[in-house]
Amino acid sequence: MLRRAGGVLGIGIAYLLIVTTVGYVIALIMVLAAMLVYLGEGLNVQVALVSIGGACFFWVLFEYFLGISMPGFWGL
């Protein structure tokens, strides 16, 4: 039980560590894909498309719709 929960927490910590380097969109794609694979969906085209689509949706929602600046690629 603790190990499964630790995995989800680890994905969150990994996001914190990489987001300022790779930027919001790529970090979020990795979080979505990692969560889906970790929770048993398997690495396939659907997971890849949902992760990319989901990250782009959040980016458009926060960056453009709400006007909030999210972390850019390599700190830009």
Next chain:
Amino acid sequence: MAGVGWGILGGALPGISPSIAMALLLPLTYGMEPGLAIVLLASTYVGAEYGGSIPAILINTPGTNAAAATVLDGYEMQRQGRGGEALGISLYSGVLGGLFGLTMLILLTEQLAEVALAFTPMAYFSLGLLGLSVIVSLSGESLLKGFAAALFGLMVATVGSDPISGVSRFTYGQPELLDGIAPILIMVGLFAVSELLRQASVPVWDKPMGEGARLKLPDGPMRRRLIKPQLLGSVIGTVEGVMPGAGGTIASFMSYNEARRWSKNKDEFGKGSPEGVAAPETANNTVASTALVPVLSFGIPGSNSAAILLGGLLVHGLLPGPRLFEENSGIVIGLYTGLFVATLSLLVLGMLILPVCLWLVNRPKAYLMAFIYALIFSGIYSIDQSLFDLGLVLGAGTVGFFMRLAGFPFLPTVLGVVLGYLVESNFRRSLVLSGGDYAIFLEDPISLGLLIVAGIFILGSLSARMWVGWRSLRGGSTSGLV
């Protein structure tokens, strides 16, 4: 309706508070007619205060501080496959609360404004203490665990600058902690992140099916059952709303507590009680209207969102106070009319938006969890563009996960975090005023009255727990004794 729709979106996204949703709109109102601009901002506020309950019910994540009390029974109903019913009750109660608050705003602004002015630091301290007294009945099976959880919340509330001297406390050199820890960070961590950690460990997904996946407004018998908690929520929301600084959080927790106290179905509370959703939702939405009393009457904003509304008034050359009602009566009447339309729009927009939300939360477990995690990362970062905040949320989530394992309740912690600063700052201000004489809390009549009510609440809840414990002991169980 645009304001309400924008507000619901803002309230429903954890991290985008009503004030942020309003602040994002403020620049757009510069070129508008003053009346239209104020109505737009006020409608956004109304929508956002309601929107906070949607994620509270569906994904165990309060979108606003005031929606924290809705989590307890709302999410439990969702887990039982009654999410559509919970959302229907919250929508129905929210609209009723909003209309009641608006009626009070129109009819009693002058009288309610006098109540707001009569509040001293001593009265605010006692009000906070009254809010904390709810802990006794929110502690679940173990009072000791409830007190420990509340103490943890109060400790978190002491982080940041000292309210009187300005000295940094428990910040460990971190500039991000100088302003303290925002309650929403703790709430999202405790409720949402810990739930994700728990769900990751559970192989079976208790996904609601059938009726629960459709929005269901209360039918006749249910509407009759909800009258009492809605009345309690309306009255408490009216009084709390006019006090600057008290806000919807205290009102929703106190309404929840009183609804349970006066309910014929006390045992259902915490296990998916419709009354447990109706009372805080009514109170929360009543506060959204009555919180405008001190803004319009004196220009005193009781919250961040009220401050932005005040900013909107000033930008358009409207000075709050008695003269506002004489010189710009058309704008005030327009505001009241706009708020009325906005409150009714909640019903229309809710019926359009909520089925989509219900569909979204019925997606497969892995997809839902992944997107909730992504929403938390995005929403929390958007508050202050701070990754430190995100770290705090993950930390709070880890603490919450272990609290779940050990059976500690979350709501006392939330109350401690939300009320800690109010209680401490007004306690210290009062002692500065009195030169260290504690009798000042008994000399102020409002403070004395609130302290007596808090004492009655605590004694009443304690004796009820002892009675339940005694009966359990006779039945062979010790549950509820301590």
